Every structure is written in structure tokens, then in C-alpha cells.
Amino acid sequence: MKTLADLYQSSKNKYGNQPAFLTKNSSGEFDSVGYSELYELGLQLGTALIELEFPYKGHAAVLADNRLEWIITDYAIVMAGGADVPRGTDVTDSDLNHILPHSGATIVFAENDSVLKKLYQNQSALQNVHTIILIDKNAKGTGKELRFWDLIERGKELREKGNREIENRISQIQEEDLFTLIYTAGTTGRPKGVPLTHKNIMSQINRIPIKLEAGERILSILPVWHSFERMFEMVCIHFGAGTYYSSVRTLKEDLKKVKPTFMASAPRLWESVYQGIYATVAKSSSVKQSLFHAALFFSSNIQSAKRWLGFRELDLTGRNAIVSSFVGIFKVLQYILNILPATLLDLIVLKKIRQATGGKLKGTVSGGGALPIHVDKFFNAIGIQVLEGYGLTETSPVISVRILDEAVMGTVGPLYKGTSLRVVDPNTSKILWTTEEGGPKGYSVKGEIHVKGDQVMSGYYHDEENTRKVMNGGWFNTGDLGMMSYNDCLKIVGRTKETIVLLGGENVEPVPIENILSQSEFILQCMVIGQDQKYLSALIVPNPEFFPDYKPGVGFTSAEEEAKCAVKIQAVIKNAISATNGFKSFERVVDFRLLPKPFETGDELTAKLSVKRHVVTDKYSGLIRDIYSGKKEEVLR
Known part of the structure; x- marks a missing residue:
């Protein structure tokens, strides 16, 4: 598969009526849309967009949060040969005034009346826009906008009459075409447009080292326009998993209701859960507190022994064979002495904690920021694998990620297949470690991370000045500081801009x-x-x-x-x-x-x-x- 249009069609053929995306109805229950229905809805909306003179390689802004209409819109824009320009409903006036004109978006999808009000209060931002489409059925609007579901009906009508314009568009899509133009939220200033191609995202999907099964239940809580969540949803489509749209506000009840098997998350979520667990323990009886800490102690010892014996303990010095042998003997004894109390206390204490996530969670990928090591150790000790990954919007986004049952804590895992990486001295530009054949291998030496690969953007959209700052001969300067461990895993230690x-x-x-x-x-x-x-x-x-x-x-x-x-x-x-x-x-x-x-x-x-x-x-x-x-x-x- 070379394009997202290929992926969408393939998933429709493979998974048919299996649930693709599930959203809550007015009663708080999840309604599902199958892969075949989702594909047809995308074709119908895309056909209506073409009638509205949405051009091949055109740009359409999508100002909405996680909901069914978002993914239908994504299907439609992609299959019409265009690229979306996504942002959440919390988009600011300054964002609108920069992003809409700069991106050249001619159509805007607005989730609700609140977003619509922002748009009309920033008329200068709408200089290129000829159509605004209101998504929410219950939104009042002003009467000037087109309605999302009316366009679905219009597209359906056109297709019933034999219109096949969107199939013609699909046949034209090339892997070098853009599928999205994401403006980085940025921690240091004005958003920059990151143009990502079908080749960028498909390199991530085709090489994903984490395997899901058709029918798995995935809980979605990160903003869908964020590149990490976006890529993960594409991966779920690839494997035929069902994605349940949730939110931080309803997460606790949704975990119990959905019983997810996997999810993508941000470190702050797990920090919050961690703090919540400890706050609950602090209010409990002294007996329960003692049992909790004992369970954590024995389980941590078991996990530590497993990591060492499985060569998954972070190694920044290079293991000495003799010392490793003695440590290995100690770890075997540690495992033998701790396994019985760890097993019993897991049944009594830790299993109940895992039930708070639904009891079926095999793991979660954490991205979008650094996962504190104490949070990392805690969840792995209680039996929930948090697989920390690393990347940026500019890299579609994954550069490296841990793998289930092979995770090295304290790192962001091995490099993604097909990724070239250099660790460079930020002061002298000397290469300290590289994947390049014959290059230096300075393990555990800190430097700036530069990457190259099919997932790396070509440069910022209409922004040569900022592109020159980060791109050099196809190499992208992440601005992050890191080192390679002797486990061949990447460890992030800071950021040059944060220094x-x-x-x-x-x-x-x-x-x-x-x-x-x-x-x-x-x-x-x-x-x-x-x-x-x-x-x-x-x-x-x-x-x-x-x-x-x-x-x-x-x-x-x-x-x-x-x-x-x-x-x-x-x-x-x-x-x-x-x-x-x-x-x-x-x-x-x-x-x-x-x-x-x-x-x-x-x-x-x-x-x-x-x-x-x-x-x-x-x-x-x-x-x-x-x-x-x-x-x-x-x-x-």
C-alpha cells in the first residue's frame, strides 16, 4: 500500500462490517460504524466536496475534536486527493489568522457554533475560504453555512446517479502528495506548517513494530489532529481494530465500559493516574497501605530480575561479563525469593488496580513528551506496560518506540525500521554516534539528535527560513538531546531549546x-x-x-x-x-x-x-x- 486511499479501501475489503469507530450517543452508549459504512460515507462526502469545486491537491481546514464526523471528513478529503489542515475547537484567534491564510484552505469544517463564532469574528482569516461546513447536527448556525450531513446526502444522491468523480481522484493520488498540513502547537512561538505526504505516513504504518489484532478495542483520548493520535488511528484502521472516542472527563467510566486492550496516551495522563492511586492509598487504612506497598515492593523486584536476565535493563556503561555473571546469580535468587509473595499480592492488590483500566489492557504507547521514570516503573510493576515512544510532528511522528515484552525502561526504545540517526555535538557539529556504516559509535555520549528517513518531512510549508534551520541534506535536526544505550535503544535527556x-x-x-x-x-x-x-x-x-x-x-x-x-x-x-x-x-x-x-x-x-x-x-x-x-x-x- 502506497497511499492512505489504498489503506482505506483495503480495510473496507478486509474488515467489512466490523466496528471501525465508536462514539457516544445521547444516552452515553457507544454506537459503532463499520469499515464498509465508513468508507461509503467518505466517498459520499468526498463526492459532494468535488461538486463544491474542491480541487485535486486542495486544502480544507478541519476545526473539530474527536468525533465520528472527523474521521469521515479525513476519508473524504484524502480520497478527493486533498490535504486537511486540522485543529481543535480550542483554536485561538491568532491561530486562525495565521493558519487559514497561510495554508490556503478554501473550505473550512467547523464543529459547532462556538467555532463558527470565532471564524466570523476573524473575517481577515477567511480571505481564501469560499465554503464553511457546520458539523454538529444541533448547531444553530447562521444560515450561510452548509450542513455536514446534508452534504453526505447530496454525495449519496450523486453517486446513485452514477457520479464516480472521486474514484477518478483516487486513481490520481501519488505517494508524494500531501495528506495533511499540521501546524505545530509549539512551546516557543508561532505555529509552523508541517506538510506530511502519503509516503511519510505509510512508512510508519507499513513498518509498525507493535502488532494489533482485528477487533481489538482501542480507547482514544488524545486530540485526533495531533500527529501521534492521528498515526495511531491509521494503524488501528490497518489492523481492523475498533477505536472508541473518549475524553479525559469521561475516561474513568469509559475504561470500565470499553475494557480497552490497547491505547495511545500522553505522559500527563499516567502521571495523573499515578497521583490519583497514591492519593487513594493515602486515605486508606494502614493495613491496606501496607499491603499496597508490599505488593509494589515484591512486584518491582520480580520485574527488575526479569529485565536484567532478559538483557532489558538500561545499559549506559557496557556490561562487564564477569560482573554481569554475579549480578545474574543475584537476580535469579531475587526472582526465586520474591515470586510467591509477588504472585499472592498481585491477586490481592494489584489485580484490583488493573481492573480500574478495565482489566484487559495489554499496554499503552505513551508519546508527546517525556515519561517520568518513577511513573514508568510504577505501571510496569503493577502489570501495565507503558511503551514510551519518541518523535515529532515533523517525523510523522515516530522515530523510536519500545516493543511489548522487550521494553528497556528509561529509553524510548529501538529506532523505527528504516530510520537513520546521528547523535551530534551541538557545539562542534561532530558526529558522536550514527547508524551510517563505518561511522562512529559513541554509546552513552550525549548530543543533538538528527534523523533521516521516509517519515521525515521535506520542510516547513512556505517557510524557507525555518526549514534551513532544521534541514540539511535530508537530515532533520530535532533539537532534542539524547544518547544511544548499549542496548541499542535511544535515551532522551533534554532539549537544546529548553536548556x-x-x-x-x-x-x-x-x-x-x-x-x-x-x-x-x-x-x-x-x-x-x-x-x-x-x-x-x-x-x-x-x-x-x-x-x-x-x-x-x-x-x-x-x-x-x-x-x-x-x-x-x-x-x-x-x-x-x-x-x-x-x-x-x-x-x-x-x-x-x-x-x-x-x-x-x-x-x-x-x-x-x-x-x-x-x-x-x-x-x-x-x-x-x-x-x-x-x-x-x-x-x-
């Missing part, structure tokens, strides 16, 4: 510091700051579960309770960011401030839940000035 340079010239990676602080039950979110300053500080969102007086959006209503919280968090920082934990003196967090509200998607967080550092820095510039004004002593010294 904080202190006044003394020291380079600090904030993410490892933020990850270890986030392990505390008292801290919900945090961001380390200190660019061009003498020392590091942190902006911290307290966890309301442990500070009932903290009201998101307001902060603490009692100065006394705020002071108690500050004392606890100060102790956390002192203990966590210390030489004992491997931090250098200049990596110590010297001061901090408590924020009045959590970071939110569409504001301080991108759709994939990465912190927009520039937004947080601007929003809390006053607090940051206060930290470094000299008015306050370095409280943690």
Missing part, C-alpha cells in the same frame, strides 16, 4: 529536575526557570488533593495554609534536588513560587500537554522578577 544557561555559563536541562520534583505527591505541576540568572528557581502548582485550602484559579485562601504548603514543598526540593540524587551544585533549585492555578491545555500547555515555556514565562513575569529582584534571600541555601 537554561545560567549567568555563570552553566548549561542546565530543566526536564530531569522537573521530573523528579513531580514525583512528589505535593506537587501537581512545575516549571524550572533561571535563564541568564545566578541560580535556578521553580514555579510550582500544589496538588489540591493534599492541600484542600488551595483553590485552582484562586490559590490559597488562608495565608497560614499557604505557609504550611510552602514548608512542605521547600523540604521536597531540598531532598530531591541534592548531590545524593546526582545533581550538581548549580542544578539546585534555590527559590520557588506557588502558582494560583494549574497549567491548562490551550493556555500554558500544548495539545500534547507539553509546557509552553514562553507562555508561562510571560504570564508570570512579575513573579519571576520578584524571585530575582534581590528582595528575597536564597531560601534554600
Whole structure:
């Protein structure tokens, strides 16, 4: 298969009436659409779009969240030979005014009245748009828009009369044609258009190392316009799995109802679940707390032994054969001594925790950000495999991913088949490690990650300046820092753009510091700051579960309770960011401030839940000035 149109037709032929996508009805139950019906709906809508003079290689914006109409629209645009320009309903005015004109979209799909209102309030953004299509059946509209399901009926009518224009379009589609133009949400500024071709996405689907079975139940909660979720849905179509559209708000009940076997997720989800489990345990009886910690202890020992004996323990030094033999003997004994209590406590304790996910979850792929190691270890210990992957929108998106039963924790897995990679010194451009034959193999040496392969974009859309910054001879500079382990797995250690340079010239990676602080039950979110300053500080969102007086959006209503919280968090920082934990003196967090509200998607967080550092820095510039004004002593010294 060379194009998505090939994939859609193949899946229709293979899986017929098997459930493809399932969405909730007004009663909260899931209704399904089979692969054959989905394909026909796509043909019908695509036929109507062609009648509306949607051209071959045309662009249509889709401003909507996860719903059945989204995937029908995707089918229609792709099979009509075009590319979609996707964004969620939380699209901002500035996004509209940049993305719509820049992309050249001539048709816009708007989910509801709220999105429609934004469009009409930004008339300058509609300079190229000749048609707006309103998706939601219950939306009022203004009378000027076309209705989604009316177009489906129109397409059906045309096809019943023998119209086969869309089949002609399908036959013209080439693998180098665009199927989507995604504008990166970005943590550092204005969105850039990433044009992805059929060849880009099909290289991911045809080489996927994780195998699903037809009929598997997949829960979808990430924004469908995000490249990670988008690719994963295409993979589900390839294997004939059923994708259930859920949301963070209904996730808990949907896990029990759907009993998913697999899902794609972001690290923040598992951090939230992790914190929720520990908050529940903290409120339980001392006997239940003891059983929980005992179950976790024995299971962790069993998993540790399995990893070592299966050569899946992270290796950054190169195993010494003699030392490995002695460690191996110890791990065998560890396994023998722990297997019985681990098995019993798994039945008594951990099985009940897994039931919260429906009890059938074989694993989940986590992408869109770094998975904290303590969260990683926890879920693998309780029997839920979290397979961390790595990639960017510009790489369609996967560069590497862990594989079921072969995962090396602390890494993002082996490279995706067909991917070339270099680890490059960001200061000298010297290649430290490479997949290229005869090239250097500097294992465990940190450098900037450059990649090349069929999944890599050709360059940013109509943006030569930014393209030159990241592309060189087909190699894409990810801007991420990483190293190759002796397990031949990629480990991400930071990002060059996130690197904080202190006044003394020291380079600090904030993410490892933020990850270890986030392990505390008292801290919900945090961001380390200190660019061009003498020392590091942190902006911290307290966890309301442990500070009932903290009201998101307001902060603490009692100065006394705020002071108690500050004392606890100060102790956390002192203990966590210390030489004992491997931090250098200049990596110590010297001061901090408590924020009045959590970071939110569409504001301080991108759709994939990465912190927009520039937004947080601007929003809390006053607090940051206060930290470094000299008015306050370095409280943690």
C-alpha cells in the first residue's frame, strides 16, 4: 500500500462490517460504524466536496475534536486527493489568522457554533475560504453555512446517479502528495506548517513494530489532529481494530465500559493516574497501605530480575561479563525469593488496580513528551506496560518506540525500521554516534539528535527560513538531546531549546529536575526557570488533593495554609534536588513560587500537554522578577 486511499479501501475489503469507530450517543452508549459504512460515507462526502469545486491537491481546514464526523471528513478529503489542515475547537484567534491564510484552505469544517463564532469574528482569516461546513447536527448556525450531513446526502444522491468523480481522484493520488498540513502547537512561538505526504505516513504504518489484532478495542483520548493520535488511528484502521472516542472527563467510566486492550496516551495522563492511586492509598487504612506497598515492593523486584536476565535493563556503561555473571546469580535468587509473595499480592492488590483500566489492557504507547521514570516503573510493576515512544510532528511522528515484552525502561526504545540517526555535538557539529556504516559509535555520549528517513518531512510549508534551520541534506535536526544505550535503544535527556544557561555559563536541562520534583505527591505541576540568572528557581502548582485550602484559579485562601504548603514543598526540593540524587551544585533549585492555578491545555500547555515555556514565562513575569529582584534571600541555601 502506497497511499492512505489504498489503506482505506483495503480495510473496507478486509474488515467489512466490523466496528471501525465508536462514539457516544445521547444516552452515553457507544454506537459503532463499520469499515464498509465508513468508507461509503467518505466517498459520499468526498463526492459532494468535488461538486463544491474542491480541487485535486486542495486544502480544507478541519476545526473539530474527536468525533465520528472527523474521521469521515479525513476519508473524504484524502480520497478527493486533498490535504486537511486540522485543529481543535480550542483554536485561538491568532491561530486562525495565521493558519487559514497561510495554508490556503478554501473550505473550512467547523464543529459547532462556538467555532463558527470565532471564524466570523476573524473575517481577515477567511480571505481564501469560499465554503464553511457546520458539523454538529444541533448547531444553530447562521444560515450561510452548509450542513455536514446534508452534504453526505447530496454525495449519496450523486453517486446513485452514477457520479464516480472521486474514484477518478483516487486513481490520481501519488505517494508524494500531501495528506495533511499540521501546524505545530509549539512551546516557543508561532505555529509552523508541517506538510506530511502519503509516503511519510505509510512508512510508519507499513513498518509498525507493535502488532494489533482485528477487533481489538482501542480507547482514544488524545486530540485526533495531533500527529501521534492521528498515526495511531491509521494503524488501528490497518489492523481492523475498533477505536472508541473518549475524553479525559469521561475516561474513568469509559475504561470500565470499553475494557480497552490497547491505547495511545500522553505522559500527563499516567502521571495523573499515578497521583490519583497514591492519593487513594493515602486515605486508606494502614493495613491496606501496607499491603499496597508490599505488593509494589515484591512486584518491582520480580520485574527488575526479569529485565536484567532478559538483557532489558538500561545499559549506559557496557556490561562487564564477569560482573554481569554475579549480578545474574543475584537476580535469579531475587526472582526465586520474591515470586510467591509477588504472585499472592498481585491477586490481592494489584489485580484490583488493573481492573480500574478495565482489566484487559495489554499496554499503552505513551508519546508527546517525556515519561517520568518513577511513573514508568510504577505501571510496569503493577502489570501495565507503558511503551514510551519518541518523535515529532515533523517525523510523522515516530522515530523510536519500545516493543511489548522487550521494553528497556528509561529509553524510548529501538529506532523505527528504516530510520537513520546521528547523535551530534551541538557545539562542534561532530558526529558522536550514527547508524551510517563505518561511522562512529559513541554509546552513552550525549548530543543533538538528527534523523533521516521516509517519515521525515521535506520542510516547513512556505517557510524557507525555518526549514534551513532544521534541514540539511535530508537530515532533520530535532533539537532534542539524547544518547544511544548499549542496548541499542535511544535515551532522551533534554532539549537544546529548553536548556537554561545560567549567568555563570552553566548549561542546565530543566526536564530531569522537573521530573523528579513531580514525583512528589505535593506537587501537581512545575516549571524550572533561571535563564541568564545566578541560580535556578521553580514555579510550582500544589496538588489540591493534599492541600484542600488551595483553590485552582484562586490559590490559597488562608495565608497560614499557604505557609504550611510552602514548608512542605521547600523540604521536597531540598531532598530531591541534592548531590545524593546526582545533581550538581548549580542544578539546585534555590527559590520557588506557588502558582494560583494549574497549567491548562490551550493556555500554558500544548495539545500534547507539553509546557509552553514562553507562555508561562510571560504570564508570570512579575513573579519571576520578584524571585530575582534581590528582595528575597536564597531560601534554600
